[in-house]
Amino acid sequence: MGRARLLTLLAAVTCCTASYATDWSALERYQQTISRAEFEGLLAGVYCPSAALTNYLTFGTNSVTVFSSPERTDALFTLRFSSAASSPISHSPWSLKRIALDPGHIGGEWARMEERFFQRGKDRPVQEAVLTLTAARLLKARLEAAGAEVFLTKDNFQPVTDKRPEDFRAQAEQETPLIRFDTFPPLDREAARADAVRKRAEILFYRSSEIAARAKLLNEEIKPDLTICLHVNAVEWDECQSLVDDNRLVVFVHGDYLASELKDDDQKLRLFSKLLDRSHPVEQAVAEAVATAMASATKLPPVEYGPAGGAIHVGDNPYVFARNLAANRLVNGPVVFLEPYYMNNRVVYERIQLGDYEGTRDVNGTPMKSIFREYADSVADGLEKLIVPRGKP
Ligand SMILES: [Zn+2]
Known part of the structure; x- marks a missing residue:
């Protein structure tokens, strides 16, 4: 998108502050569960089309070793491939009995801090968290009626994390070097740095810590077959906060790790973990079904990403892109992110x-459904045929 930087950029957390239950030894159970051809296919097609990970890999006769640095003296893990051309795990049937819905952002008293709030004149204020929670509640009812067991990561406007911005004060101080403001006069420097430290502590709270807390809840308690992250997109305002004509849809699966991200061993571990647990075939099937239903209901064109957009097109559906977001990296199993x-x-x-509202209302002369029902109903329409009703094996 030429003029607009999408707000999803904010969700692309590159450093993870929390520690996760998995370490490399947790991948031992995947020994000899994937062929080299399938491993290389998923790497090139989904997880690392830039081939940046190959700088850290050495292939053996029937294995691959991943290293911490490109010098390849510091091995992290060796995966032994299965000898079969295609391993049974990639063809095992999957079901979507337990579905988690993750309504994006905290909202309420935190919405302005999250920069997910705007108000024009005396109009009703717009908080993304209100939109996503409204859609999530409607979607929950639809999916339950279709036989799924549905869980919300949150059903209010309070953080899932028990941390608060002040808990990240020291870390924010450390991560905000004075040198950034060297060209400012001394008093301005002091003021600008104080403001930057505050902002950094807030981001560590509402983004890193909140996303990590939701991932922990999903991985350790809910353990769903599928997680759907619900968001609503926006484009950057011009100086007059004018409303725009452009309006689009994008659906993300996990993948497209960038070279800068792969310097981090935690990210290498998550890439291996997501690749080996075979989330991708489920993510892709769900993403395509949901994207098709949403595109048909909303008539929205797809978002387009340039070569440096941080997302890459995967498969034949024009709306489905792979992207490495904290929200789909830290959560185990298939995650589909809607925007x-x-x-x-x-x-x-x-x-x-x-x-x-129920039924339709007039919007500029056209009868239209409530936007929340259009969102929830179209996701449900796409998902319904993939859901296995409760009680059935
Ligand atoms: Zn969002």
């Missing part, structure tokens, strides 16, 4: 102002 609509598109904005 329909631009909140600051003029029609979307008008529909948000109308709130949720």
Whole structure:
């Protein structure tokens, strides 16, 4: 997108502050469960199309060793391949009985801090967390009616993490070097740094810590067959906060690790873990089914990413991209991340102002469903045929 930087960029956390239950030894159970051809296919097609990971890999006769640095003196893990051309695990049937819905952002008193809040004049304020929670509640009811067991990571406007910005004060101080403000006069430097430290501590709270806490809840308690992250997109405002005509849809699966991200051993571990647990075939099938249903209901065109966009197109569906987001990296198993609509598109904005309602209402002369029901119903329409009803094996 030429003029607009999508707000999803904010979700692309590159450093993870929490420690995760898995370490490399947890991957031992995947020994001889994947052929070299399948491993290389998933790496090149989904997880690392840039081939940046190959700088850290050495292939043996029937194994691959991953190293911490490109010098390859510090081995982290060796995976032995299966001899079969294709291993049984990649063809094992999957079911979607337990579905977790993750409504994006905290909202409420935190919405302005998260920069997921705007208000025009005396209109109803727009908080992304209100939109995603409204859609998640409607979607939960639809999926339960279709026979799934559905869990929400949150059902209010409080953080899932028990940390708060002040808990990250010392870390923020450390991560905000004074040198950044060297060109400022001394008093300005002091003021600018204080503001930057505050912002950094807030980001460590509402982004890193909150996403890690939700991942922990999903991985250790909910343990779903599938996680759906619900978001609503936006484009950057111009100086006058004018509403825009552009309006698009994108659906993310996990993948496309960048060279800068792969310097981090935690990211290498997550790449291996996601590749070996075979999340991808499920993510791709769900993403394509949901994208097709959402595109048909919303008539939105796909988001387009340039070569440096941090997302890469995977498969034949024009709406489905692979992207390495903290929200789909830290959560085990298949995760599909939805980002329909631009909140600051003029029609979307008008529909948000109308709130949720049954039936249709007039929007600029066109009868339209509540935008929340259009969101939830289209996701449910896409998912329904993939759901195995409760009680059935
Ligand atoms: Zn969002």
